[in-house]
Amino acid sequence: MDHYRTLGLNRGATKEEIKEAFRRSALQFHPDRHAQSSEDLREAASLKFKQASEAYEVLLDDRRRADYDSACRGGARPSSDRWSRGGPFSSSSSSYSSEHYGGRRQYDYGYRRPPPPPPPGDRVGAAAMLFRLITPRGFLVGMAFASVLLGGAVVVERSMETIWKMNNSGKSFEEAMESIEQIKAQKENN
Structure with a gap:
């Protein structure tokens, strides 16, 4: 998956252009916007939103973007999970959850729960x-x-x-x- 193509950007895009492209993509593909759509359309929109979120995360972080660009220039086709690992929108992350509660999907995009309090006396x-x-x-x-x-x-x-x-x-x-x-x-x- 090419993160630049996912957001419709060229390789020299600025952070402001990345933010704006993600905002447009999020408005178009956010799962809540497709709550009344068919199951197939909801799944497709959810996948595109997730891909846009991963692309946004990688391209906005200077270090991760440099790594991504370096891998792309080297001819390697980066796998999306390598570049989104640990990000709030990655499928391996617990912050992208689609649990069913009463037939409705609940989404938690990028909000992490605070860590548990330390044990007494620590x-x-x-x-x-x-x-x-x-x-x-x-x-x-x-x-x-x-x-x-x-x-x-x-x-x-x-x-x-x-x-x-x-x-x-x-x-x-x-x-x-x-x-x-x-x-x-x-x-x-x-």
């Missing part, structure tokens, strides 16, 4: 779980925002301290407060 597993908790994008954005606020507070405090020292050289805060009280008392006496 330090490596606990570290991995902690890392998994602190790496979501929202958490990282929040931490960056908090860092900016903290840095701003430090800058403001140091700036105020510097200004204080420039205006009140050689005086402590208590001495400055005493001189202010003396000035107030002198104004009241006059």
